[in-house]
Amino acid sequence: MMPTDPKKRTIARSFADAFRGVGDCIRTERNMRIHLTMCVYVLFFASRIELTRGEMACLLLAIGSVVTAETLNTSVEKLCDFTQKHTNHLIRVIKDMAAGAVLICAVFAALVGIVVLFRPELWEAFWAICTDPVSLVLFLLSLAVAAVFVFLGPVKLMEQAERWFGGRRQ
Numbered sequence: 001m002m003p004t005d006p007k008k009r010t011i012a013r014s015f016a017d018a019f020r021g022v023g024d025c026i027r028t029e030r031n032m033r034i035h036l037t038m039c040v041y042v043l044f045f046a047s048r049i050e051l052t053r054g055e056m057a058c059l060l061l062a063i064g065s066v067v068t069a070e071t072l073n074t075s076v077e078k079l080c081d082f083t084q085k086h087t088n089h090l091i092r093v094i095k096d097m098a099a100g101a102v103l104i105c106a107v108f109a110a111l112v113g114i115v116v117l118f119r120p121e122l123w124e125a126f127w128a129i130c131t132d133p134v135s136l137v138l139f140l141l142s143l144a145v146a147a148v149f150v151f152l153g154p155v156k157l158m159e160q161a162e163r164w165f166g167g168r169r170q
């Protein structure tokens with residue numbers, strides 16, 4: 001698709017393009033879906049214990065940094081694949097560094113999560129889920145949905161649905 005004339009670009013168009021970029025990353029990158037799934041569980045448990053505004057801000061910053069790093073890593077990978085399809089030492093170094101940036105963010109985000117969340121209230125919240133049958137079933141169901149989202153992703157899920165329901169219609 002040709003880029004639109006900069007004079008005709010509206011702010012709404014810029015936002016739409018940026019959202020499409022995030023959507024593409026979620027659709028094509030399993031690691032991005034893993035990060036997002038972990039974010040959802042972190043925020044879920046964070047909502048069940050009393051955090052200060054500062055602690056919540058640290059968690060949100062940590063989550064934002066990992067998701068941002070993964071999005072940038074994906075765009076670097078795609079640019080590398082576009083420019084060089086064959087094995088190349090420099091491409092290997094570039095891709096490894098971009099992946100390293102994600103690793104650094106993820107390790108520090110995990111440390112933030114441990115510092116902020118690991119406290120008795122967390123285990124109490126977890127125990128409350130485990131001892132309530134309805135909550136436990138819902139929690140296990142959410143894990144199953146998360147696994148399907150991570151390993152199949154929206155694209156494969158749609159293809160599978162097309163095969164099942166599209167096939168039956170014929």
Ligand SMILES: Nc1ncnc2c1ncn2[C@@H]1O[C@H](COP(=O)(O)OP(=O)(O)OP(=O)(O)O)[C@@H](O)[C@H]1O
Pocket residue numbers: 031073077084085086087088089091092093095096099
């Ligand atoms: N063209 C290439 N030349 C040399 N090495 C490459 C090339 N493409 C990929 N690699 C190596 O393979 C690794 C994985 O690259 P790939 O593009 O498959 O990323 P990926 O599986 O999506 O990784 P990630 O888990 O970081 O998202 C790179 O970090 C790099 O070491």
